[in-house]
């Protein structure tokens with residue numbers, strides 16, 4: 001393939017990756033921003049979403065489209081409920097203390113992972129996409145007759161991948177709207193800015209924390225359900241999303257949603273591009289290097305709010 | 309009694325600040341609380357709001373025990389708070405700060421309008437970020453935010469800190485207007501002379517309890533009292 005079409009392909013793959021990462025990282029960012037909790041188990045909520053998607057879709061074996069829709073509707077709320085239960089039983093009792101909750105979520109990571117291994121098994125399992133048409137993408141070439149379109153071999157995407165991008169952007173826009181307008185966002189931002197004063201204004205911060213933790217896990221699970229028809233479900237699949245989400249949250253500026261969105265696009269796209277042209281490992285190395293540089297030179301993040 | 313504290317022990321974790329403190333505040337009354345730095349004035353307010361650890365004693369609002377309630381339920385019963393240092397939600401706009409006050413009460417527009425009527429300058433700055441306001445404007449916003457919940461009890465923690473005389477007068481007049489309207493006002497102040505005019509009672513906090521509960525007239529008659537308890 002020529003360079004141009006190859007780049008388009010890489011950009012498309014990057015966009016799919018970036019949009020799912022955006023959802024996952026938004027979840028992590030919300031939890032960190034509002035609760036000051038570093039959720040090390042975030043990737044496991046992602047994995048749980050994918051695994052539950054496989055299970056739920058399995059109930060509708062003969063109707064993959066129905067199965068996927070059921071997974072999309074059921075898996076994220078189920079994961080959110082599990083997260084809420086963990087918040088009530090563990091994080092709440094630790095007073096949502098930033099340090100002790102890290103240890104708690106590390107524990108949760110292993111509990112979820114091992115429980116999944118014991119029940120779901122070590123195999124990677126697929127979920128069938130509800131639709132999956134191949135869409136060839138035209139490219140321009142200059143011939144003696146002027147500009148003309150043609151369809152290079154291998155330059156294509158699928159309708160499902162486009163759906164993933166649209167759905168992930170729509171869900172992220174929903175989170176954005178929720179935070180920027182309306183009562184819920186106001187309450188969440190007040191809790192984030194000053195927990196004590198928020199309570200002095202009738203905001204039940206511990207309920208807010210439960211909601212945010214559940215929402216964060218639900219977003220990770222939603223990202224997973226969207227991507228599982230492309231990637232398959234596996235009990236160890238939470239590692240990459242966790243690492244990449246952390247990278248995004250640090251580069252975007254801790255607790256900044258706007259920064260998280262931009263950083264997810266940057267990291268997801270470049271991860272996709274570098275993976276296509278070079279190797280996925282190089283992509284991770286570069287991203288980690290970028291994190292190190294950001295931490296040293298711009299600790300507030302590349303896109304975070306200006307330091308006060 | 310609008311607000312009644314009895315034999316309160318309170319503090320933070322293992323640190324005890326208030327020791328057997330009792331205090332009463334009637335509707336329409338302005339009680340000015342004085343005390344040295346670290347005496348526990350702010351802690352007293354936080355204890356009323358359920359934000360400090362209360363270990364013993366009862367706090368009643370209109371006869372209802374609030375000492376055992378979770379903090380977030382107390383503002384709903386009509387307790388407004390203007391914290392020391394203002395504690396605005398700086399990254400939010402003026403309007404959003406007021407909205408938070410409103411959400412803590414019954415959300416009534418009339419309450420918000422009357423709060424804004426007291427501080428018309430805020431009306432011109434509704435879309436501005438709270439942390440870009442001047443110090444005086446920030447204090448007005450902290451007051452207005454608390455008023456938006458329609459308080460029956462108003463806790464003012466050093467509302468005139470760092471303000472010029474005209475601003476102090478504005479805040480003071482607002483407090484006395486609210487008291488005239490039946491609000492019970494608990495006012496912490498460092499500058500005694502700034503509040504003597506509007507206080508109905510003056511109390512001194514020392515060693516975690518009220519050392520003296522008296523009237524402004526008695527204080528004017530014997531200035532050595534102020535010196536003794538506040539050290540100025």
Ligand SMILES: Nc1ncnc2c1ncn2[C@@H]1O[C@H](COP(=O)(O)OP(=O)(O)OP(=O)(O)O)[C@@H](O)[C@H]1O
Nearest residue numbers: 320323325343344345346347348349350351352392
């Ligand atoms: N969060 C906290 N944890 C532990 N101790 C605290 C906390 N907040 C205040 N204290 C301590 O409680 C005591 C009383 O503090 P408080 O803020 O109530 O004093 P104050 O009378 O309001 O003083 P100031 O006039 O300086 O505002 C102080 O010794 C202070 O160090």
Ligand SMILES: [Mg+2]
Nearest residue numbers: 349350351392
């Ligand atoms: Mg104080």
